[in-house]
Amino acid sequence: MSPESRKKVTYETGIQGEEIAENYLRSLGFRLIESRHREKTGEIDLIMEDGTTVVFVEVKARFSMQANGEGLRAVTPAKQRRIARTAMLYLMKQGWLRRDIRFDVVEINQHGIVHVPNAFQPGGIRF
Amino acid sequence: MNEMMAHILAFGVSGVSGFPVQVEVFSTGGMPGMEVIGLPDASVRESRERVNAAILNSGKEMPPRRITINLAPADTKKEGPGFDLPIAVGLLAANRQIHIIPSIDLSKTVFFGELSLDGRIQPVRGALAMAISASEYGYTDIILPAGNAMEVACIQGMNIYPVCHLKEVIGHLEGTLPIRPQKQMDYEELKRHRTVAVDMSQVKGQEGARRALEVAAAGGHNMLMIGAPGSGKTMLARCLPGILPPLSFQESLETTRIFSIAGKIAPGSGLMVERPFCAPHHSASVASLIGGGMNAAPGEVSLSHNGVLFLDELPEFSRGALEALRQPLEDGVVTVSRVRNQACYQSSFMMIAGMNPCPCGYYGSRQRECRCTPQEIRRYLDRVSGPLLDRIDIQVEVDSVPVAEIRSSAPAESSAAVAARVEKARILQMDRYAGSGFFCNAQLDNNAIRKYCSMTQEAENLLHLAVEKMSLSMRAYHRVIKVARTLADLSGSDRIGMAEIAEAIQFRELDQKYWRNGTL
Numbered sequence: 099m100s101p102e103s104r105k106k107v108t109y110e111t112g113i114q115g116e117e118i119a120e121n122y123l124r125s126l127g128f129r130l131i132e133s134r135h136r137e138k139t140g141e142i143d144l145i146m147e148d149g150t151t152v153v154f155v156e157v158k159a160r161f162s163m164q165a166n167g168e169g170l171r172a173v174t175p176a177k178q179r180r181i182a183r184t185a186m187l188y189l190m191k192q193g194w195l196r197r198d199i200r201f202d203v204v205e206i207n208q209h210g211i212v213h214v215p216n217a218f219q220p221g222g223i224r225f
Numbered sequence: 226m227n228e229m230m231a232h233i234l235a236f237g238v239s240g241v242s243g244f245p246v247q248v249e250v251f252s253t254g255g256m257p258g259m260e261v262i263g264l265p266d267a268s269v270r271e272s273r274e275r276v277n278a279a280i281l282n283s284g285k286e287m288p289p290r291r292i293t294i295n296l297a298p299a300d301t302k303k304e305g306p307g308f309d310l311p312i313a314v315g316l317l318a319a320n321r322q323i324h325i326i327p328s329i330d331l332s333k334t335v336f337f338g339e340l341s342l343d344g345r346i347q348p349v350r351g352a353l354a355m356a357i358s359a360s361e362y363g364y365t366d367i368i369l370p371a372g373n374a375m376e377v378a379c380i381q382g383m384n385i386y387p388v389c390h391l392k393e394v395i396g397h398l399e400g401t402l403p404i405r406p407q408k409q410m411d412y413e414e415l416k417r418h419r420t421v422a423v424d425m426s427q428v429k430g431q432e433g434a435r436r437a438l439e440v441a442a443a444g445g446h447n448m449l450m451i452g453a454p455g456s457g458k459t460m461l462a463r464c465l466p467g468i469l470p471p472l473s474f475q476e477s478l479e480t481t482r483i484f485s486i487a488g489k490i491a492p493g494s495g496l497m498v499e500r501p502f503c504a505p506h507h508s509a510s511v512a513s514l515i516g517g518g519m520n521a522a523p524g525e526v527s528l529s530h531n532g533v534l535f536l537d538e539l540p541e542f543s544r545g546a547l548e549a550l551r552q553p554l555e556d557g558v559v560t561v562s563r564v565r566n567q568a569c570y571q572s573s574f575m576m577i578a579g580m581n582p583c584p585c586g587y588y589g590s591r592q593r594e595c596r597c598t599p600q601e602i603r604r605y606l607d608r609v610s611g612p613l614l615d616r617i618d619i620q621v622e623v624d625s626v627p628v629a630e631i632r633s634s635a636p637a638e639s640s641a642a643v644a645a646r647v648e649k650a651r652i653l654q655m656d657r658y659a660g661s662g663f664f665c666n667a668q669l670d671n672n673a674i675r676k677y678c679s680m681t682q683e684a685e686n687l688l689h690l691a692v693e694k695m696s697l698s699m700r701a702y703h704r705v706i707k708v709a710r711t712l713a714d715l716s717g718s719d720r721i722g723m724a725e726i727a728e729a730i731q732f733r734e735l736d737q738k739y740w741r742n743g744t745l
Binding site: 219 | 260
């Protein structure tokens with residue numbers, strides 16, 4: 099497979115995963131605000147609302163034969179910081195700096211869906 | 226609606242006293258995370274992980290919120306895991322995870338304790354010091370680890386709630402499962418269980434040394450025993466705890482407080498009844514004797530406060546270590562200064578020292594010929610400096626006991642009999658010095674000597690004659706009077722007479738024999 103087509107497959111896996119995750123979270127009563135939100139610091143897969151709490155969701159889709167939890171571990175501290183910074187910019191633009199927020203990770207693999215609410219607390223992220 | 230706050234009272238330890246620490250927990254929306262500020266050390270900063278796990282294991286939640294924990298005053302260093310419990314309670318209150326019933330006044334309730342990940346509460350160091358300080362600051366309730374409960378059981382006028390698990394604390398604060406305050410324990414109750422390690426009846430012969438030991442015990446005087454190897458110096462010293470009266474309540478509070486800070490109290494045990502007996506090896510460093518380390522921890526002199534510091538083989542101690550003893554011997558306190566910390570510890574101890582008269586050990590012995598040269602003996606004795614010797618009230622020669630005497634079946638007087646006389650003399654002293662801050666004759670300062678040690682005219686004349694003849698220093702002069710006071714207390718007389726002065730002077734004669742005159 100050429101590098102270009104591999105990129106494309108990865109992207110499609112991502113889109114597919116996000117759809118599955120979105121539907122799953124909707125079924126839990128979450129409300130979608132925006133998907134694939136882009137800032138200069140990166141992208142957030144899903145921004146949803148759980149009650150009054152703004153939830154930033156990182157989706158990890160792994161359809162190949164990989165062990166459970168592989169996707170969760172892929173959200174490294176560096177990745178967490180990038181997501182947090184992006185979320186911060188988003189919140190600033192919305193004027194939501196004092197709302198309750200949360201970071202969830204959803205992993206989708208061949209066995210099903212693993213949802214980790216409050217997966218990480220990035221703490222003092224400042225600009 | 227979104228910002229929430231909680232204030233919880235905690236205590237930190239500095240030296241032998243505790244200081245109040247206000248744990249402020251601020252919970253707000255925004256980027257989730259937890260920050261601890263207010264000069265926490267590593268163990269305090271790590272507490273957020275313990276607290277997090279303990280809260281989840283107590284059936285409560287940690288909502289994803291932005292949390293700032295401030296330990297005020299912000300300019301004092303906070304050490305140790307004792308802040309876990311107040312931080313946990315603060316977090317629960319700030320996040321509205323618990324609803325504290327109004328009958329609990331958080332501004333008067335002190336919390337301390339270390340948390341395990343599973344929510345159990347572990348004992349901490351310095352509980353007694355913190356509890357005493359808390360009561361001095363006027364706080365009325367303490368919630369503390371059950372492992373520390375015995376230690377503080379004798380404190381009056383406070384409600385003490387011992388707890389084993391965070392769940393119990395939650396139940397108590399929410400009023401669903403109130404804990405009953407611990408029953409206050411009577412110190413006299415504790416005193417009833419005493420055991421004697423080495424009994425005086427095992428010491429054969431040695432009449433002079435036995436008498437000296439009794440006088441030392443009765444007045445809390447320092448004592449030096451000089452004698453050949455194996456003559457029983459160590460054994461005599463070990464008899465001392467058995468003839469000393471138990472600690473009085475006030476003394477016990479002081480001593481236990483120091484042990485509590487050093488973390489030397491066995492979990493579950495209460496106030497100390499037995500006087501401490503510290504016998505550091507002669508390789509001891511200055512810092513281990515006086516106190517020191519990064520956080521200015523108490524040393525052997527403070528751990529033997531109100532007890533006995535036994536220095537066997539006195540000349541083998543390093544010069545620095547011996548000279549460092551001079552100040553605590555004189556003042557009864559040491560100030561340990563380090564760059565970051567300074568602490569003042571009480572160190573009013575009886576110094577009991579044992580030594581050989583020369584390198585081979587047999588100089589002056591009836592038993593064997595000494596094979597040291599005069600120079601060698603001189604050098605050996607000179608390791609004990611004049612100023613240190615000056616501070617030793619009672620000096621006694623201990624020679625080996627002849628075999629015939631050892632084999633004689635006549636039992637020597639037991640510790641119990643000696644202890645009874647010692648206690649009688651001590652009670653006299655306690656009554657005389659009630660309210661003045663002294664506990665025994667050895668602690669008297671010059672003013673107090675003038676006030677409490679009246680003597681007959683003949684006694685005074687004898688003393689002045691002796692001072693001239695023996696060229697005693699002013700300090701030695703005062704110390705002779707203090708020993709004479711003890712001798713008078715032992716014989717139950719009010720004024721010091723000639724006999725007492727004569728015996729007290731006699732206790733100083735070795736000083737002359739070994740260190741001053743020219744027979745060598």
